[in-house]
Amino acid sequence: MGSGLLREGWDAAIPLLELFDIRKDFGEGDVLRGVSLTVEPGEFLTLLGPSGCGKTTLLRVIAGLETPEAGRVLLEGRDITALPPEKRGVNTVFQNYALFPHMNVQRNIAYGLRLRGEKRAAIREQVERMLRLVRLEGYGRRMPSQLSGGQRQRVAIARAVALKPALLLLDEPLGALDLQLRRAMQLELKRIQKDLGVAFVYVTHDQEEAINMSDRIAVMRAGRVEQLGTPEEIYERPATRFAARFIGQTNLIPAEVVEASGHGELTLRAAGVTVPACGGAAVGDKVSVCVRMERVRCGAARPDGFALRARLAETRYAGGFLRSTLEVEGGLTLEAIGQDALGSRVGEECFVWWDPALAPVVPAEDAA
Amino acid sequence: MRGRGRSAWRPVILTAVLVFLYLPLALVALYSFSESKVAGVMKGFTWDWYAKLTRDGAMGQALRTSLRVAGLSCLVSVPLATLGAIGLAARQSRKARFAKLAGGVRGLVEGVTVLPVMLPEVVLGMSLMAAFSMAGARFGIWTLVTAHTTFCVPYVYLIVKSRLAGLDPQLTEAARDLGAGPARAFWDVTLPLILPAIFSGTLLAVAMSFDDVIISMFVNGAQSTTLPLKIYSSLRAGVTPEINALCTIILGVVCLAVALSQLLRNDKKRGGKPDETDNV
Amino acid sequence: MKPRRDRTALLAAPMAAWMALFTALPLLYILVISFLQRDETWGVTDILTLDNYRRLLDPIYIKVFTGSIGLAARATLLSLAVGYPFAYAMARAKPKRRAALTLLVVIPFWTSSLMRVYGWMILLQANGPLNTLLLKLGIVELPAKLLYTQGAALLGMVYTLLPFMILPCHTAIERLDPRVTDAARDLGASPAKAFLTVTLPLTMPGIMSGCMLVFVPTMGLYYVYDLLGGGKGAILGRVIHDQMLSARNPPFGAALSVALIALTGAVVALQRRLGGRDIGFF
Numbered sequence: 001m002g003s004g005l006l007r008e009g010w011d012a013a014i015p016l017l018e019l020f021d022i023r024k025d026f027g028e029g030d031v032l033r034g035v036s037l038t039v040e041p042g043e044f045l046t047l048l049g050p051s052g053c054g055k056t057t058l059l060r061v062i063a064g065l066e067t068p069e070a071g072r073v074l075l076e077g078r079d080i081t082a083l084p085p086e087k088r089g090v091n092t093v094f095q096n097y098a099l100f101p102h103m104n105v106q107r108n109i110a111y112g113l114r115l116r117g118e119k120r121a122a123i124r125e126q127v128e129r130m131l132r133l134v135r136l137e138g139y140g141r142r143m144p145s146q147l148s149g150g151q152r153q154r155v156a157i158a159r160a161v162a163l164k165p166a167l168l169l170l171d172e173p174l175g176a177l178d179l180q181l182r183r184a185m186q187l188e189l190k191r192i193q194k195d196l197g198v199a200f201v202y203v204t205h206d207q208e209e210a211i212n213m214s215d216r217i218a219v220m221r222a223g224r225v226e227q228l229g230t231p232e233e234i235y236e237r238p239a240t241r242f243a244a245r246f247i248g249q250t251n252l253i254p255a256e257v258v259e260a261s262g263h264g265e266l267t268l269r270a271a272g273v274t275v276p277a278c279g280g281a282a283v284g285d286k287v288s289v290c291v292r293m294e295r296v297r298c299g300a301a302r303p304d305g306f307a308l309r310a311r312l313a314e315t316r317y318a319g320g321f322l323r324s325t326l327e328v329e330g331g332l333t334l335e336a337i338g339q340d341a342l343g344s345r346v347g348e349e350c351f352v353w354w355d356p357a358l359a360p361v362v363p364a365e366d367a368a
Numbered sequence: 369m370r371g372r373g374r375s376a377w378r379p380v381i382l383t384a385v386l387v388f389l390y391l392p393l394a395l396v397a398l399y400s401f402s403e404s405k406v407a408g409v410m411k412g413f414t415w416d417w418y419a420k421l422t423r424d425g426a427m428g429q430a431l432r433t434s435l436r437v438a439g440l441s442c443l444v445s446v447p448l449a450t451l452g453a454i455g456l457a458a459r460q461s462r463k464a465r466f467a468k469l470a471g472g473v474r475g476l477v478e479g480v481t482v483l484p485v486m487l488p489e490v491v492l493g494m495s496l497m498a499a500f501s502m503a504g505a506r507f508g509i510w511t512l513v514t515a516h517t518t519f520c521v522p523y524v525y526l527i528v529k530s531r532l533a534g535l536d537p538q539l540t541e542a543a544r545d546l547g548a549g550p551a552r553a554f555w556d557v558t559l560p561l562i563l564p565a566i567f568s569g570t571l572l573a574v575a576m577s578f579d580d581v582i583i584s585m586f587v588n589g590a591q592s593t594t595l596p597l598k599i600y601s602s603l604r605a606g607v608t609p610e611i612n613a614l615c616t617i618i619l620g621v622v623c624l625a626v627a628l629s630q631l632l633r634n635d636k637k638r639g640g641k642p643d644e645t646d647n648v
Numbered sequence: 649m650k651p652r653r654d655r656t657a658l659l660a661a662p663m664a665a666w667m668a669l670f671t672a673l674p675l676l677y678i679l680v681i682s683f684l685q686r687d688e689t690w691g692v693t694d695i696l697t698l699d700n701y702r703r704l705l706d707p708i709y710i711k712v713f714t715g716s717i718g719l720a721a722r723a724t725l726l727s728l729a730v731g732y733p734f735a736y737a738m739a740r741a742k743p744k745r746r747a748a749l750t751l752l753v754v755i756p757f758w759t760s761s762l763m764r765v766y767g768w769m770i771l772l773q774a775n776g777p778l779n780t781l782l783l784k785l786g787i788v789e790l791p792a793k794l795l796y797t798q799g800a801a802l803l804g805m806v807y808t809l810l811p812f813m814i815l816p817c818h819t820a821i822e823r824l825d826p827r828v829t830d831a832a833r834d835l836g837a838s839p840a841k842a843f844l845t846v847t848l849p850l851t852m853p854g855i856m857s858g859c860m861l862v863f864v865p866t867m868g869l870y871y872v873y874d875l876l877g878g879g880k881g882a883i884l885g886r887v888i889h890d891q892m893l894s895a896r897n898p899p900f901g902a903a904l905s906v907a908l909i910a911l912t913g914a915v916v917a918l919q920r921r922l923g924g925r926d927i928g929f930f
Contacts, residue, residue, distance in 0.1 A: 378736075378737035378741075381733045381737050382734065382741075385730060385731075385810075386749075386752060388807070389752070389756050389807075391767070391771065392764055392766075392767020392768050392771055392807070393756065393759065393763070395767050395770050395777065396763060396766060399770060448662055448663045448666055451660065451662060451663060452662070452663030452664070453660075454660075455656060455658060456657070456660045458657045458659075470657070474657075477660060477663075477664040477667075480664070480668060480671055480672050481663060481667045481671075483675075486912065488864055488885065488908055488912060489865070489868050489869075489885075490870070490885040490905070490908070491868070491905045492671070494678065494888055494889075494892050494902075495674035495675050495677065495678045495905065496674050497892060498674065498677055498678050498892075498901075499670075499673060501691070501898075514670060515670075517666070517670075518666070518667070518670040518671060521663060521666065525663070550656075575758045579761055579762075581761070581871050582869070582870075582885070585893070586889075586892065586893070599760075599762050599763075599766075600762060600871060600875075603765075603769065604874070611766065615760065615766060615767075618759065618760055619763065622758045622760075623755065626754065626755050626758050630751060
């Protein structure tokens with residue numbers, strides 16, 4: 001079924017969507033300060049960031065609902081910057097679904113097809129196919145007000161993909177759902193995306209959602225893309241303090257590079273102790289060492305190689321795992337999470353260490 | 369409904385005020401069936417006053433004038449006000465330079481439009497009368513229609529505006545996104561959703577026009593007496609059971625109209641912004 | 649950059665033109681003629697004068713003004729005293745009941761105001777039901793004069809305008825989160841104290857709106873005043889009416905109207921000052 005909906009015949013060399021230096025200063029939305037991006041066919045790209053970072057505005061620029069003051073939007077190589085939304089061939093799943101309250105589910109899904117002037121039989125067939133796709137067979141005659149939040153969500157998706165867009169834009173589509181439903185819908189959305197082979201640009205502020213679903217994530221802050229990469233890249237090699245903090249739970253240790261091997265191995269001076277890390281930095285650079293909480297190791301016996309003396313100050317149960325606070329020599333405080341109590345009891349002296357290859361450095365200051 | 373004990377005064381005040389509001393109306397209806405010539409004395413039961421009313425040529429003439437004035441002023445005021453509300457609700461130009469100017473013009477237009485709601489009727493009536501005399505207009509049905517249109521516009525405008533403001537802007541955006549041009553999106557989405565407001569605005573305009581005494585008093589002509597003016601002059605002469613019958617009929621019609629408008633208003637809940645409470 | 653937006657705004661042009669022509673312009677016109685001398689027949693000359701305004705200071709008209717303001721103030725306070733508790737009880741009723749009550753308050757507002765006044769004329773007349781009742785109960789020996797009194801006029805005003813007090817108060821009380829009163833009680837306030845320190849200040853915008861919606865029309869609703877008060881004394885609306893239609897003195901009528909507009913403006917300004925924004929009546 002899914003393959004029938006696939007868009008065929010594009011040149012693989014041309015990205016599906018290209019954004020060049022999109023800027024926006026006025027208007028009710030947030031500002032954009034020069035955003036450039038590409039989206040490949042069939043890709044799931046997430047715009048991730050806190051509220052006010054410009055991610056929704058960027059999505060609206062792609063949809064044609066906002067006009068940028070500068071920059072260009074190219075879809076399949078064609079400049080669509082000045083095109084109104086109805087002429088773009090890009091469809092959107094809106095944040096609050098925006099189902100037409102005066103039309104039933106069928107008529108909502110058929111709306112775009114009817115505007116396109118398709119034959120009645122073809123419309124009916126496509127509507128049925130869409131209802132099957134989102135698993136809402138038999139709900140066609142319901143009014144939106146008679147549906148639950150999750151069902152409305154599915155109708156909104158069906159309505160948007162009924163037109164077989166090459167690119168689907170989703171604006172925090174799961175934001176209004178409760179946690180259980182949100183997790184289920186994440187899988188559901190991923191399945192639909194795979195079935196249809198359509199590219200998604202997905203806006204969210206939920207890092208878990210972004211990591212679970214995306215092929216690539218664009219971490220946004222204050223109208224700029226802070227880092228663009230696969231979930232793994234962003235997790236393992238954050239580019240900035242902001243990216244490091246926004247995804248995962250992280251210790252950021254301010255430090256200065258004292259030795260750089262040239263192979264990415266670094267030795268740094270932090271609060272009276274010497275610590276190892278990895279990444280590209282020169283001697284004398286002020287950086288932050290990014291140590292993921294689950295990668296902080298601790299034990300009563302000193303291991304071979306790098307370790308710091310510490311005292312286990314506090315341990316808290318955090319649902320399935322423990323979160324510990326460690327007071328490290330030199331006045332450093334580290335947070336650690338793990339399955340067990342790190343082999344020490346509260347108040348006891350212990351040793352703390354981490355794998356330097358999993359502790360990247362990021363610049364000490366984020367650009368304003 | 370909530371944990372707190374119910375206060376005894378609440379049912380008392382509710383009942384007392386409702387009796388206060390409805391007792392006079394009920395009396396009018398009751399005495400319209402009394403055989404006594406003296407209004408206010410209940411004796412027997414008769415339809416005579418209704419029969420007599422239908423034979424009263426002057427009353428019939430006044431009723432026809434009122435209906436014509438109400439109909440015509442709705443015909444003008446509802447489209448004017450609806451388009452006005454849509455126009456003023458349109459998004460402003462985003463260029464900072466123009467935004468200020470556009471905002472100023474918008475504020476001015478809105479201010480003048482809702483002015484009749486704030487002004488005492490007598491002021492609007494006398495100023496229209498003075499202006500019509502200056503312009504040399506002949507007082508009659510057209511001055512009535514013009515005046516009624518003028519005081520109906522703000523009410524229709526306010527009702528349609530509040531509905532438009534309550535609409536989720538994402539709905540039209542969704543229509544645009546699915547391939548509708550601006551006009552098509554308006555026709556398919558905005559219009560059906562504001563239609564109930566337009567209807568209730570129309571009903572209100574009819575009711576206001578039909579009830580108006582003061583403004584009509586200033587702008588009517590010798591040949592164009594509206595029903596309220598006719599009733600007013602009879603009432604100044606004293607009370608007659610015929611008026612009771614007439615008022616009872618009006619009351620019946622109004623109850624029907626209110627029921628109808630209420631049905632339409634319940635429709636209003638649809639298509640609102642999420643988490644937006646209806647404050648109408 | 650999108651020209652369609654600018655064109656949409658143009659849809660408001662006919663309405664703007666109409667209201668400019670039939671509201672703004674007439675008001676400007678009466679402002680102008682209020683400074684002109686009266687013509688002997690009906691109309692105005694082009695001689696500038698301040699006589700019309702000087703005449704407003706005549707004790708007769710001063711009395712009209714103070715009388716009208718006094719009546720309006722009494723009608724407003726009375727409406728508030730009746731309307732606020734009613735609105736409160738209404739807002740705290742169950743939703744279904746509340747919808748029905750709202751409807752019941754609105755229906756009289758839709759019926760002819762003359763008809764409602766007429767109901768009171770029947771009720772209060774010398775041989776009317778109220779007098780019959782009073783006689784039967786032995787409270788009065790002879791039929792009391794109820795109709796054509798100042799009291800009856802005041803009652804008529806309150807009766808006609810009560811929905812305008814109830815509805816904004818109701819909106820304000822309904823919007824008030826009942827938990828804030830609960831919080832006040834929880835913190836040790838007595839019910840009366842909680843009402844005075846929390847409920848009342850928070851519903852002030854509704855009260856102010858209601859007061860304005862009752863106060864302003866009262867000065868103009870002269871037909872209610874005439875029919876129930878018997879035309880004794882005079883309120884501002886009646887005087888303006890007479891200057892235009894009987895005395896045929898438009899410039900003086902205009903000056904009276906300008907004074908009434910100024911008074912209305914002052915009341916609106918006061919309301920904005922005390923109560924903040926408009927509360928949704930529509």
